[in-house]
Amino acid sequence: MQEITETMLPGVGVRHEFTTSAGERLSLLTHRTGRRELAVYDRGDPDACRTVFHLSPGDVTILGDLLGVANVSETVHAVQQLEGVVIDWITVSPKSGFAGTSILDGQFRTTTGVSIVAVVHGGETIPAPDPTTRLDAGDTVVGVGTAEGLRNLRALLES
Amino acid sequence: MLAAAASSTTATAFIEVGGVVLGLAVLGRLAGRFGITAIPLYLIAGLALGDGGFLKMNVSHDFIEVAAEIGVLLLLLALGLEYTGAELRHGLRTGAAMGAFDAVVNFVPGFGVGMLLGWDLPAAVLLGGVSWASSSGIIAKVLADLDRLGNRETPTILNLLVMEDLAMAVYLPVAAALVAGKALGTTAVTIAVALAAVAVIMGLALRFGDRLSAALHDSDDEPLLLAVFGLTLLVGGLAQRVEVSAAIGAFLVGLALSGPVQERAEALIGPLRDLFAAVFFVFFSFQIDVTKLVSVALPILGLTVVAFATKYLTGWIAAARAGIAKPGRHRAGATLTARGEFSIVVASLGASAVDGPQLGAVAAGFVLLTALVGPLAARFAGPPA
Numbered sequence: 001m002q003e004i005t006e007t008m009l010p011g012v013g014v015r016h017e018f019t020t021s022a023g024e025r026l027s028l029l030t031h032r033t034g035r036r037e038l039a040v041y042d043r044g045d046p047d048a049c050r051t052v053f054h055l056s057p058g059d060v061t062i063l064g065d066l067l068g069v070a071n072v073s074e075t076v077h078a079v080q081q082l083e084g085v086v087i088d089w090i091t092v093s094p095k096s097g098f099a100g101t102s103i104l105d106g107q108f109r110t111t112t113g114v115s116i117v118a119v120v121h122g123g124e125t126i127p128a129p130d131p132t133t134r135l136d137a138g139d140t141v142v143g144v145g146t147a148e149g150l151r152n153l154r155a156l157l158e159s
Numbered sequence: 160m161l162a163a164a165a166s167s168t169t170a171t172a173f174i175e176v177g178g179v180v181l182g183l184a185v186l187g188r189l190a191g192r193f194g195i196t197a198i199p200l201y202l203i204a205g206l207a208l209g210d211g212g213f214l215k216m217n218v219s220h221d222f223i224e225v226a227a228e229i230g231v232l233l234l235l236l237a238l239g240l241e242y243t244g245a246e247l248r249h250g251l252r253t254g255a256a257m258g259a260f261d262a263v264v265n266f267v268p269g270f271g272v273g274m275l276l277g278w279d280l281p282a283a284v285l286l287g288g289v290s291w292a293s294s295s296g297i298i299a300k301v302l303a304d305l306d307r308l309g310n311r312e313t314p315t316i317l318n319l320l321v322m323e324d325l326a327m328a329v330y331l332p333v334a335a336a337l338v339a340g341k342a343l344g345t346t347a348v349t350i351a352v353a354l355a356a357v358a359v360i361m362g363l364a365l366r367f368g369d370r371l372s373a374a375l376h377d378s379d380d381e382p383l384l385l386a387v388f389g390l391t392l393l394v395g396g397l398a399q400r401v402e403v404s405a406a407i408g409a410f411l412v413g414l415a416l417s418g419p420v421q422e423r424a425e426a427l428i429g430p431l432r433d434l435f436a437a438v439f440f441v442f443f444s445f446q447i448d449v450t451k452l453v454s455v456a457l458p459i460l461g462l463t464v465v466a467f468a469t470k471y472l473t474g475w476i477a478a479a480r481a482g483i484a485k486p487g488r489h490r491a492g493a494t495l496t497a498r499g500e501f502s503i504v505v506a507s508l509g510a511s512a513v514d515g516p517q518l519g520a521v522a523a524g525f526v527l528l529t530a531l532v533g534p535l536a537a538r539f540a541g542p543p544a
Contacts (some may be wrong), residue, residue, distance in 0.1 A: 008248040010317045012308060027309045031290065032422060041310035047311035047487035 005091040028079040036060050086152045087117075087142065093158045094137035112143030172222060179208065183437050196297045198499050199530040202523055205444030223442050230439030232395045232409040233432040233502055236294065238385075239326055239413020240425045247414070250321035257480065258322030261473045265291040268465040268468045272458050272521070273514075280515035281337040282371060288330055289506050289522045290466040294530065295320045295498025302495055312487040316494055317453050319477055327501070328407055332357055334505065335404040338512050353403045360398075362406070364415035372420040384427045387416070404503060426453070431542045436500065443503050444523050445511070451520045459524035465522055467529065467536075470496045486540075493540035499532025 007015045007028070015094050017027040025041035027049070034057045039049035055063065055151045056146055098106050103116055119133055120140040126133060135141065135157075183197070186204060190197040239514055242250075250258075269290030273283025298320065302308050314354035336346055375386055391409045398408030452459075475494035483491065506522030509515045 007314050008246060008249060009308065009314055010250060010321045011295070012317065015309060015314075030307050037309055038304075041311075042308075045484065045486045047483050048490075049306060049309040052306040052309060083299075130171040 013033060034060075085144060085145060086147045086150050087144050088154070089148075090141045090154050090157050092135050092137055092139045092141060095159060096137070096157050098135060098157060099137040100134065101131050102134050103129060106135070106156070108143075108153055108156070112145065112156070113149040114143040116141055116143050116155045118142040171468045172284055173307040176223075179204070179441065180437070183441065184189060187437075195534050196294075196300050196499065197437070198294070198297065198440055198503075199509065199527050201440035202444040202503075203525055205441040206447060206449055206523070208441070209445040209447055209449070211470045223445075226435055228320050228405070229392070230432075230435035230437070230442075231406050231507065232391055233437050234439070234500055235406045235410040235505065236391045236413045237425065237428055237432045239410040240421055240428065241295070241413075241420065242321055242324070244368065244414070244448065247325060248322060250318050251325065252316040254322045256317060256475045257473075258326060260444075260476070261319055261323065261438055262291060262326055264469045264473055265466060268462055268469055268531055272462045272465075273518075276455075276514075276521075278457060278514040278517070279404035279512065281334070284337055285334055285512075285518055286462075286521060288334060288503040289498070289525060290462060291330075292323055292327070292498060292501035292505065293358045293470065294497045294501060294533075295324065297497040297530055297533060298407055298494055301497065301537050305538060307381045307494075309489065310490065312491040315477050315481045315483065316474065316491050317497065320474070323501075324410075328357055328410060329354065329363065331407050331505070331508070332403045332451070334428065334508055335402060338509055352401065355400055356398070356403050356413070357407060360394075360411045361414070364411050364535050368415035368417050372416055372417050375416070375420050375424075376418070377466060380423070380427060383409065383420070383423060384431075387412070388413040388431070395540050404508065438505075440503060443507055447520050447523050448516065451516060452524055455517060455520050455524065457528060458501060459521055459528065462521065463527050463528045463532075465536075466498075466525070467532065469498050475480075490537065491538040492534035493533070495533075496529055496536055498526050498529040521537070 007017070009015055013029060013031040015027055015029045015045065019025050024047065025037045027041065028035040029039065031037075031109060036059075038053040038055060040051045070106070071103065090118045099143045102135045105118075108114055108116060116129060117127070118141075119129045119141070121136065122138075126155040141153075141157060143150055183201060186200040187197045191201050266287040268287075270283050270287035272290075273286040278286075298316065302310075302313060302316070307313055333350050336349040336353050339346070339349060375383055378386065382487060391412050394412050395405035398411075399405040471492035474495040475488045478488040478491035485506040502522055503526055506519055509518045512518065
């Protein structure tokens with residue numbers, strides 16, 4: 001973890017600084033009004049800012065979301081890099097014979113070797129679902145297994 | 160009968176004040192275009208309107224004078240609101256030594272020029288204050304415009320400004336007592352009473368500020384604005400009554416408010432302050448005879464050169480002590496050289512003194528020059544943006 005320095009700026013706000021792994025000095029100035037300034041220090045003159053971004057509260061939300069999303073997909077990417085382990089999202093089709101049945105009824109683990117680690121049901125995520133959890137048409141199933149197992153599961157749930 | 164007479168003078172007042180304020184709006188835009196604050200332009204406008212200027216105004220002095228005085232109170236109130244109690248305590252803990260150095264080194268040039276001109280002691284002491292105080296308004300604007308708020312020398316600059324503002328709480332009552340100009344013994348008593356009053360109010364402000372803020376917190380914007388405005392005038396007036404200068408009363412009201420109320424009050428008072436402060440600056444230089452300004456051109460130039468150098472040195476040393484490299488020291492020094500609203504407030508205290516007119520002229524010329532040169536110096540002290 002990088003060391004973060006906090007400095008009070010009387011009448012303005014608070015400034016946080018840290019050095020990135022690549023050696024750049026970054027500073028985030030939070031105004032009392034909620035405006036932020038993100039700045040990179042000059043390598044030649046370490047006391048001066050080079051590039052300064054002026055961020056409104058709205059901009060901060062967008063940037064925060066982007067950085068947050070990047071974080072999640074990095075984690076997923078890390079899981080996918082485990083040798084042979086695949087994670088995938090599959091939506092339950094109304095045509096599927098398994099729409100309306102529970103996970104246990106489907107015997108997916110037995111037939112495909114895939115573990116269902118989460119079900120997204122109408123915007124609500126059920127992590128580590130109970131075997132009795134019902135799969136409805138339109139639900140998204142998150143499965144972990146082999147590439148072949150997930151192809152088989154997809155065939156079961158989408159047709 | 161009364162209504163008829165009033166309406167005709169009121170009409171004149173409206174037309175003239177309206178014209179002047181519109182003119183100030185144009186100047187404000189112009190200043191924004193060039194990236195400077197409007198203060199020097201306001202001063203020039205006042206000079207143009209005043210004695211020896213090329214325009215004459217008939218508006219009753221009283222009307223403008225009260226508005227100008229309110230401008231001073233609001234300037235100081237906003238200054239008190241700007242800093243939180245934590246920031247002030249932190250500033251006192253870490254910046255006291257540098258603040259004292261700043262006070263001495265930058266007081267001497269003004270005081271010296273005053274003495275060389277053969278002024279009375281009070282006027283010389285006031286000119287010392289004029290050359291001492293940097294302009295937090297101009298400096299804040301310069302730092303933001305040049306994108307230097309994130310720079311490492313910036314806390315050094317801001318801490319010096321905090322110390323100056325705190326020191327004003329001592330300096331202004333002392334100066335006001337000196338100007339009142341009684342016998343030495345009486346003056347000493349007045350100063351002692353004034354300082355005790357400041358200490359008491361400051362203690363109360365820091366102690367019970369939270370409760371006051373909590374009491375005001377529930378109100379909507381409108382009652383809050385009225386409460387803060389009324390409180391400022393009331394405390395300012397009471398402070399003036401005991402000869403502590405109304406400005407300090409207003410400053411202490413600003414200090415007393417904290418937390419969310421502080422931020423809301425700052426936002427609410429901001430526009431009012433801009434309006435009344437503009438009137439104050441114009442009125443200040445409005446009273447200055449332009450021919451007098453020309454007659455003190457040499458002292459003005461001398462003071463500007465010396466006080467520029469001493470302030471630059473102050474910033475340089477403060478930055479060096481904070482471990483800032485050379486380019487940053489140049490930026491700190493150059494940025495601090497701008498004088499502005501505070502110097503004019505100090506000078507206006509001496510309006511009634513024997514050497515008041517000359518003091519006003521020197522202060523106006525000095526502020527005009529430093530307020531224009533300071534931001535330019537700050538710009539060129541840094542690497543080209």
